[in-house]
Amino acid sequence: MSTNQVSRRDFLRVSGLAGTALCLGFYFPSSARNAEIINATGAAGSNVELNAWIHIDTDGKVTIFNHRAEMGQGSFQSVPQIIAEELEVDLKDVNIVFAQGNREKYGNQITGGSSTIRGSYKNLLKLSATARVMLIAVAAKKWAVNSSECYAQSGHVFHKPSGKKFHYGELVVEASKLEAPKEVVLKKISEYKLIRKPLLRQDTPLKTNGTAIFGLDKKLPGMQYAVVERNPRLRGVVKSFDASATLKVPGVTKVFKVRMGVFSTFREGVAIVANTTWAAMQGKKVLKVEWDDTGFEHINTADIYKRQQEELQTKEGMYLKKQGDPDDALKQGAEIVDVVYQTPYQSHSCMEPLNCVAHYQGDKIEIWGPIQAPEWVQDFIGTQLGLARDKVIVNMTFLGGGFGRKAFMDYPHEAAIISKEIGAPVQVVWTREDDATQGPYRPGISYRCQAAIQNGEVTALKFRMAGQNIEFWMSGKTDKANGSTSEGFLQPYFESIKNISFAEVKFETPIPIMWWRSVYASTNGFAYESFLDEVAVAAGKDPLDLRRKYLQEERCQHLIDKMEAISGWKQRKKNEGFGVAITECFNSTVGQIVKVSRNADGKVKIDQVWAVMDCGWYVNPDIIKAQVEGSIVMAIGAATIHEITFKDGLVEQRNFYDYKMPRITDIPPIEVHIMENEENAGGVGEPGLPAFAPALTNAIYDLTGKRIRKLPFDLNAV
Incomplete structure (x- = not known):
């Protein structure tokens, strides 16, 4: 991770957290190898942008942020399960949300290489244990007792001899003013109550009752829908196209050439924009395109x-x-x-077809979708559209499978340039045939x-x-x-x-x-x-x-x-x-x-x-x-x-x-x-x-x- 310079006023205006909740995260000071824990007040005073892994408000509501994509591998469960263990809260009582793409706050957010847990678990354990120690310290001070006489459990701090208790919400205001301790003692594996236990996944009910938001579920006011006809031979350019029949399809509003990045190369295609995905697909069927793919080997x-x-x-x-x-x-x-x-x-053949929603707004672009690598998307689209990376806002949704394919930048880039062209938000959807014939493989x-x-x-x-x-x-x-x-x-x-x-x-x-x-x-x-x-x-x-x-x-x-x-x-x-x-x-x-x-x-x-x-x-x-x-x-x-x-x-x-x-x-x-x-x-x-x-x-x-x-x-x- 790296630090990002922000003013105290901007930080407090954006977060609204310092002094009203316990908001705890970690960051890496310059040239430091180990993360330091810091709260909202300390972050604002030190000009550090807090990543806010844990947020506890005065009602005792706990929000835990998942910094990685959830594509079926279980990070939506595993990351909160780690935090809840040392924080001593019940998973059923916490709100789990996806963090936006932000390298400065969350460090590496690329979901790949089986890295989510192995890359962050030690910091997450220390972070949540630190929050627990700070809450216990405040409760002990209120009772005028030694912290060793207190313990945390199920979102409360208890005093062993008297049986008194505070819920976390009653302690967060004062805890938010404390400086985070440099060292905390973590639990032994034998003491775990949640970790190493076969707990039911928190995302399963959402996926079975239809409330989980996948990329295809995202809707914006005034949103258009698009599909793209791409060169079937993997490389080459659009020589010409005839959209006369396509524009006669009810609902089709625009047809134009697009060029999207494929790593260090580019792929050309023709975008069909309509007021429904179905209309766009029907328009694609009657589009006539002449391709020029000379100069490339026709592989067998x-x-x-x-x-x-x-x-x-x-x-x-x-x-x-x-x-x-x-x-x-x-x-x-x-x-x-x-x-x-x-x-x-081999093809990735994810159950959820590729899709992405983009809304270009002149000085910024916002993206929603099944994305494995938000920071790569920010870097690539920022470069292609001439925007600062903090003006490329990436919102992660649930992914219906990824396997590496959704760490690619081509489909978000495609949505971004189509949105820019039409001046409106757009959802671009790939068909199964698009996915199978275009790769990458x-x-x-x-x-x-x-x-x-x-x-x-x-x-x-x-x-x-x-x-x-x-x-x-x-x-x-x-x-x-x-x-x-x-x-x-x-x-x-x-x-x-x-x-x-x-x-x-x-x-x-x-x-x-x-x-x-x-x-x-x-x-x-x-x-x-x-x-x-x-x-x-x-x-x-x-x-x-x-x-x-x-x-x-x-x-x-x-x-x-x-x-x-x-x-x-x-x-x-x-x-x-x-x-x-x-x-x-x-x-x-x-x-x-x-x-x-x-x-x-x-x-x-x-x-x-x-x-x-x-x-x-x-x-x-x-x-x-x-x-x-x-x-x-x-x-x-x-x-x-x-x-x-x-x-x-x-x-x-x-x-x-x-x-x-x-x-x-x-x-x-x-x-x-x-x-x-x-x-x-x-x-x-x-x-x-x-x-x-x-x-x-x-x-x-x-x-x-x-x-x-x-x-x-x-x-x-x-």
């Missing part, structure tokens, strides 16, 4: 993977990590394993994996990856290896295997790409963990025993113990296939074991999935289990059902009829276990995905002897 899927594999056979690539001399060890190895794995392009990648084995010992591992680099798409240039080339591969392997290298063989196409749930770990994990299974077979080792041997770190050993115990790994029976995979991303390690068998028709079926999550310190076990289950469902689709393919530069899939989702009958029983420890918090929303595909294909090999190295594959055809 088969060509992509052919080129990737040719590159992997002839180029060493740029090293990201290298220890020892894998090449020399490969020359000396008694047995060499050398294979290629392939993973497909998870990149399709090929991997060459090599290993040397001597006397049953793994002496070298060499990995090369050929696939599009998201860093390149974001910046337009990169002169170093993809920083995610080794993502998903566990660090302890580097401590037990002397010769290891990871390299990127540069490969680019015009296809727009970006993050997809668990990012490169979702593809790396399949290649690396499938390959380790092949190495285990070549070395004559049990696949789980091989991982135990080379993952000597204590937490990994405990994880493997748990996996072995819950799955009955050592008691495997004939005609059962068991597969294992262990991956790491965003500071969490997940091990999965999949059991398969053949049904009466002789087809392979998934009987059971066991998943063990080690995410360190955590908040709500039910949310973790739901996230791991959801990750596995998404992984089933990506491994066995759907992919994005290209023909002559066109995306071949358009909707759920040809980009099919897993059905409930495709989902096996899933058993999720959480490791108990007090290590630093890791991510939860993404790490549950990467281990499934390799665990499944390894199980199929165990059952059938058939090695699957290309995704997706048809489970019914194995």
Whole structure:
């Protein structure tokens, strides 16, 4: 975070909090590494803009601010659950609201990389404990007793000997004048009443009774509605268009060319504006556009993977990590394993289609919508429209799924420029076909994996990856290896295997790409963990025993113990296939074991999935289990059902009829276990995905002897 200079008058005028409520937040002083807690009065006096995580008014009403997007991952529950624990309030008695996009107040608000809890939980614990200590101090002073005789519970401060009590609202005026203590004692995990408890999510009733506001629910007076016809070949410009038929559609008011940013490039299209979304969609159907997409390669899927594999056979690539001399060890190895794995392009296909509301007002613009990265939107739109970032006001709504796609700036930028053009607020809605054919996508990648084995010992591992680099798409240039080339591969392997290298063989196409749930770990994990299974077979080792041997770190050993115990790994029976995979991303390690068998028709079926999550310190076990289950469902689709393919530069899939989702009958029983420890918090929303595909294909090999190295594959055809 950084500080923002504001006047005392402006702060008090805007907040109206100092002296009338306890409003507590934190900030990072210049060059400081640790956050400092400060209240509204102190913030105004120090010219610091308070982020106001906690607000308690004189009626005792508690408002807790959630600084991150809620897209199903549970931040709307987890952040308040952390604060309520140390603040000693009941969640049912608090109001939870989304904070506006504001980097100066809230620091990093990007919801991605499973970072919401792991990036802020320590500060949130300290903040809420500080508020509790300040309230207890005021109550003790009122009673003329020592603070040690008092305790907080359910929004009240109690005096133990006498039984007297104050509700928080009676204490906030005086508490707001206190200087926040520098240090407070946090609860031990054994003392938690809310954290680590499977509390019901506060957003579930809102989503079931229809009161939750998603982007599509936002309405403004005088708002227009728009859809956009975009170049179906991903790049190029509008050569000409004929809107005569479109303008005859009842309700259509305007048709014009638009140009929206796609990272360091731009995409052109034609906007159709109407007084209803339906009218805009009907107008789009009869719009005639001539595109000019010359100068860009018309991609075919088969060509992509052919080129990737040719590159992997002839180029060493740029090293990201290298220890020892894998090449020399490969020359000396008694047995060499050398294979290629392939993973497909994938669409995000969020349940809620892309949409955004924008209202351009000359000197400022206000935006509402399902947005994962409000600060990026502020930066990008501010630059494009020539506005200061504080004049780009971003309001987050609930998201119906994000998976990285809604951290992109193209659809808010598109809404902003349409609003500016028509001089009115507008809601822009993408159809399912728009989403499927425009991307961006998870990149399709090929991997060459090599290993040397001597006397049953793994002496070298060499990995090369050929696939599009998201860093390149974001910046337009990169002169170093993809920083995610080794993502998903566990660090302890580097401590037990002397010769290891990871390299990127540069490969680019015009296809727009970006993050997809668990990012490169979702593809790396399949290649690396499938390959380790092949190495285990070549070395004559049990696949789980091989991982135990080379993952000597204590937490990994405990994880493997748990996996072995819950799955009955050592008691495997004939005609059962068991597969294992262990991956790491965003500071969490997940091990999965999949059991398969053949049904009466002789087809392979998934009987059971066991998943063990080690995410360190955590908040709500039910949310973790739901996230791991959801990750596995998404992984089933990506491994066995759907992919994005290209023909002559066109995306071949358009909707759920040809980009099919897993059905409930495709989902096996899933058993999720959480490791108990007090290590630093890791991510939860993404790490549950990467281990499934390799665990499944390894199980199929165990059952059938058939090695699957290309995704997706048809489970019914194995």
